[in-house]
Amino acid sequence: MTKFFRRREGVVFLILLAVILAIGAANPSFLKAPSLLSILNTSLVLMLLAMGVTFVILTRGIDVSVGATMGLSAVALGLTLNQGLPLPLAIPFTLLVGFGLGLINGIGVAIVRVPPFIMTLGSLAVYRGTMLLLTGGSWIETIPQSIKTMAGWKFLGVNGVAIFTLAVALVTTLLLRRLRWARNFYAVGDNEDGAYMLGIPVRATQMLAYALAGLFAGIAAVIFVGQIGFVPMQTGAGLELSAIAASVLGGVSLAGGVGSPISGVLGALFLTVINSALVYLKVPAFWNDAVAGTILLVVVLIDFRIRVAVEAQQRKHRASVRQESSVVMPPTMRLKETP
Amino acid sequence: MKAFKFLRSWEAMLVLLFIAEMLFFGSLNRRFLNVENLLYSSSDFTHIMLAALPLTLVIITGGIDISVASMMGLASVILGVSWQAGLDIYLALTLALAIGALAGAFNGLLVANTDVNPMVITLGTLFLFAGLATGIAGSLGAAGYEGISGLPRNFTVLAHGSVGPVPYTLLFVLLLVVVYSVLLHKTRFGRSLYLIGVNKEAARYSGVPVKATIVAAHALTGLGAAMAGGMLTAYFTSARSDLGSDALMPTLTAVVLGGASLLGGSGTIVGTFLAAVILGYLKQGLLALGVTSDVSQVMTGIILVVVVAVKYWASDINQLRLNRRALRLRTLGEGVAQTAQTSKP
16 A cells, blocks of 8 residues: 555645535535546546556657547548447547557557657647648538437446546556557567567557557547537647646656556546536636646656655665675684685 | 859758749749838738747757747737736736746746657647647637737737738848848857757867757747737737637747758858748738639648658768769878888988
């Protein structure tokens, strides 16, 4: 249990709880089930995007195209539904589109060897441009409402899609811990050359990470379209940076190899809570970004302080151990010298 | 020898690319090559150059600043609000530039004093500055599409006036290219930027004031972004918090296409300038052909990826060639040594 709280996820979880309680103290209606559930529902899209980006960041890459991938997938969903494709076929198709768009990034980074930031910056422009081309810059409306009923389905008062998203987060986190090949993501991100020496398929792992980011963006697209019932032109715009912010806030390190999909979930919840909290605290909504930015900075800086303090303590500890052992050393050395 | 070296440089490639671009668009549409028109339309991307030039300095140190776009909006709002409060418009501009430099220095202080990834820090300040801009504008009732308009003519002339056919803003950018080039290539400050980008520890041990240098580079970037914000304000004749909000990607694209590596240690001011010009006229040219901005966005993305991929491949092949040559020279040297030995009695 103490191990849980020593992890960044644990710290963020505690801060999140404290923030929720503090807002609740200021305005008790915030703590009622409907408002908490609505925050959960609002955060689902960001959660999925952040989870997907987490895979990429784990391998020490970066993906700034997930928002555009989500937008293009949403357009694919809207267009196929309007062509008369039934929902059970349109959803897998959308996921496939997301996966494919992510795979393009993966091929660019792992095979063609374009630096990740530049590759995904390029595909951000390409995907967003293609999205506008396909729709002619207008919204896709008149989507069959079957998708809205799907997203509206509830289990014990909680939206099915919310349960699904949280389940995905838990399952992927567990799989990342348990499955041998899934641990490759951590190995590649922690030490690419070392992973290569161990015989880990580094390039395939990187490619899969980007493809998974695309797949999660596809899922996010399905849920987003289900929630609002149409595809606006700006679907996913700007969310790529929020997704990265969320996963970093939740404890994923941009240096690779540290974090889990749960980080993405916590970070996304955190950002959404902050955004909605201001409404309950009667702060005008235009201060949202300023507060979110400040909190991101504060959490990252606190984390830095803690890390520096822990490292200093460890160094002190090691030094004291060395001193003690040097006192013990001479007799043993004498023993060795006299055969 | 020096001319030969230039011909093999990335900047020479960019010049060729620019000429090819002009010939391509010119052959498809005669009217595109109208010099007066070309000079005039540079106003559409001078704000990219104003931000990208100093951003090159930050990227050379191995850092990155993704908050440039939101600093443009912040500067615009500060400018508008302080003018509305009764300040002289040029005093308001000075204030906005100062706030921009301070915001940049804030980024720099956080980057220099922690080991947190600069992208995370500037992601935080990206939200922070954008939030401050919308917050300030919103509290004063200027959040809408209109923003703060009715700015005096003696200010808007900065973006709309010209010396003959050359806009003031383009002249200003050219002046900045010279100033930043001298700063980067002819001063101790500039050399230390490269050293920090290659090896921060080595820079520290050789007595380079690493922190101060990083803060200065970021402050210059903030100043540049504020200039861009001021320029956009004058260009659109109103101060709005969302001005420049879509400038981040083009700005980064210009710096990267200009030859700077995100790993630090390389990049030039002239390269960034040329890349920004190429990208700017690419958009103009495609528009002149009747291609929509969506397609030009797609093409910009593809060009960025292809150019960088080719550049990396070229440097890989070059490395391979050098390795081969080194190997050949060594075996040759060994052969000589052997004959020398055998020729000994």
